[in-house]
Structure formats: structure tokens, C-alpha cells
Amino acid sequence: MGRHHDDKRRIKVIAASVGAVAVAITAATFTASYAATADRMTPEKATQATETLREKASVTGTAWAVDPDTNEVLVTADSTVTGARWDTLKSTVDKMGRGVRLERAAGEFRLFAEGGDAIFAGGSRCSLGFNVVTNDNRRAMLTAGHCTGAGRQFSLAAGGQPAATVVRSTFPGNGDFALLTYNNRNVNAPSVVDIGRGQTVQIRRAAEARVGRQVERMGSTTGLRSGRVTGLNATVNYPEGRVTGLIQTTVCAEGGDSGGPLFTRNGDAIGLTSGGSGNCRTGGVTFFQPVTKALAAVGARIP
Numbered sequence: 001m002g003r004h005h006d007d008k009r010r011i012k013v014i015a016a017s018v019g020a021v022a023v024a025i026t027a028a029t030f031t032a033s034y035a036a037t038a039d040r041m042t043p044e045k046a047t048q049a050t051e052t053l054r055e056k057a058s059v060t061g062t063a064w065a066v067d068p069d070t071n072e073v074l075v076t077a078d079s080t081v082t083g084a085r086w087d088t089l090k091s092t093v094d095k096m097g098r099g100v101r102l103e104r105a106a107g108e109f110r111l112f113a114e115g116g117d118a119i120f121a122g123g124s125r126c127s128l129g130f131n132v133v134t135n136d137n138r139r140a141m142l143t144a145g146h147c148t149g150a151g152r153q154f155s156l157a158a159g160g161q162p163a164a165t166v167v168r169s170t171f172p173g174n175g176d177f178a179l180l181t182y183n184n185r186n187v188n189a190p191s192v193v194d195i196g197r198g199q200t201v202q203i204r205r206a207a208e209a210r211v212g213r214q215v216e217r218m219g220s221t222t223g224l225r226s227g228r229v230t231g232l233n234a235t236v237n238y239p240e241g242r243v244t245g246l247i248q249t250t251v252c253a254e255g256g257d258s259g260g261p262l263f264t265r266n267g268d269a270i271g272l273t274s275g276g277s278g279n280c281r282t283g284g285v286t287f288f289q290p291v292t293k294a295l296a297a298v299g300a301r302i303p
Helices: 002-039 043-056 083-096 145-150 291-298
Strands: 062-067 072-077 100-104 118-121 124-127 130-134 139-143 164-170 177-182 192-196 199-202 214-219 223-238 241-249 261-263 268-276 286-290
Touching: 043 062, 043 072, 043 083, 043 223, 062 241, 072 083, 083 100, 118 145, 124 145, 130 177, 130 291, 139 145, 139 164, 139 291, 145 164, 145 177, 164 291, 177 291, 192 214, 192 223, 214 268, 223 268, 223 286, 241 268, 268 291, 286 291
Parallel strands: 072 100
Antiparallel strands: 062 072, 062 223, 118 124, 130 139, 139 177, 164 177, 192 199, 214 223, 214 261, 223 241, 241 286, 261 268, 268 286
16 A cells, blocks of 8 residues: 555656646747747848948948848848958847848959940940830830949940930939930830840840849850849948849859849849859859839830
8 A cells, every 4th residue: 555655646746747847848938939939030120120231331342132031131241341340240240130141252242344235335345234115115225324434325336336325324322223215216126135146035024033033144244144033122332332222143243244134034024233242253142223123213114
């Protein structure tokens, strides 16, 4: 009888212990779950994060973009961000906690306009983005806004006769885009991208970028290149000034590719090449002006 009684007491003690452990585990699980929910990035927190970066970390060579599916903020610093500037950037990001990620980019953020199918002005070369039609039915082209710093008249061959005139340009600030109307109103300006070797892609519509989407870029310096979208609404601090509202990608580009088209093989016009870091030998980060926003701003459409 004594042993049986002890067994019952032992069972009660074990049961009580198990219950206590279960309560502790439940409490810990709830706390962890609550903390994870509290730390989770919301659109509002992502906006606050980008505002904080703009106030405390706006130095040349930095950029930040948002993944709208997760609201994660990706902060990128090029090789020129060192010393106190790096310390300030890292400290700012660390204080933001989960949902804000800091990465390094090889090379230096710069505009891809050394002067791209190529267009020329003032001894510089850029790339034609997309042929469009304005609201008043003029034939025109889109390219990067920073390309127009070289001149207002563009030719289609080095030293050639002027073929298009700048009528609207934005850079720096809220975008990097320009509208040039063709001087010849009857010019043949098809809605295609020349991808080389006699091949073209028919452009059918303007479309929004999506994080993770595979895209291609064409430029007169490095030709056809591909990669994926990694962030939206990017802010880039170029030496020439800050530009907002860009698309961040893994597609490479080099000088002369500026203004060239970012697109998909099913005919979506996505962006215009702005700038970035690296090159097409080692890779890098490249930013693009969204086509949809450029079209709305200049009053034009994909024909």
C-alpha cells in the first residue's frame, strides 16, 4: 500500500510539473509570436524607415528600395561609402531592427551616360528607350533624363543630322526620364526593341515591375542583358543628385546604356536605364525609371 500511495503522489507531482512546463512553453510561444508580429514590417513601417534613411543616411553612394510583398527595406551602399559615412549608415540600419537589410554593392553608383540603339548629343551617347505617341499624336521617344544634359537636339548617328528634340526632362528629383519628339512627323518609329542579330521584340504595353520578375535590358554599349527585379520605389544618391521612385535590379549595364529599355519578351515595357554600380564583366546593381510613371508625366502612350 505504501508503494502505491507514493506512486500516486509521484504521478501528481509529475503531472503538475508537466502542466507548469506547458504553461511556460505556451507563454514563451505567445511572447515570441507577439514579438514577431510587433517587429513585422508593415507598409507604414517601411515608409517610416525610408524617411529615416532620407533624413539620416542620404550620402552619395547609397540607395534604398522596398519589396511591396514583404515590406522589407533593402539598403545598398557602394564601395565609396566608407569610414564615418559607413558607420552612420550601419548604425542607422541597426537601430531599425528587423525588416531593414544592409548590403554592399561592388563598384560605384554612377549614371550610365558616357555618351546607348544609340542616340547622340553634344559628343555624348545614350540609348533610345521606347518609341511612344504623345497625347497630341506626335511620334516621340523616351530615354533617361540625365542624357539631356548633353544637349537638346539628338541624332541617330554620331555627327548626324538632328532627328529628335527634347520637350520634357526630369533629373534629378522625382525620376530620371525625358521625352524627345521626332523632328520628322512622318518618321517610321515602330514599337519594338532591337535585340540584335536582326531580331526584335514587339512592345505591346507599359507594365509595372514586380520583385522577383525576370527582365531584360538592351543598350548600345553592352547589348542584351538579363536579370531580375529586387526592389521598388528605390531612392538613389548619385553624385549628380538624389533620384526617387526607381526600380532596383540585378541586370548589369555600362556607360552608354543609359536610357535603354527594360522589358520582357511578352512585350511589356518596364523601365528606362538610369545608373548603378559594377559592369557586365563582374555584375552589379542597376536602377531603372518606371515606364508607367514616365508616360503619365509626359502625356504619352505605347502605340
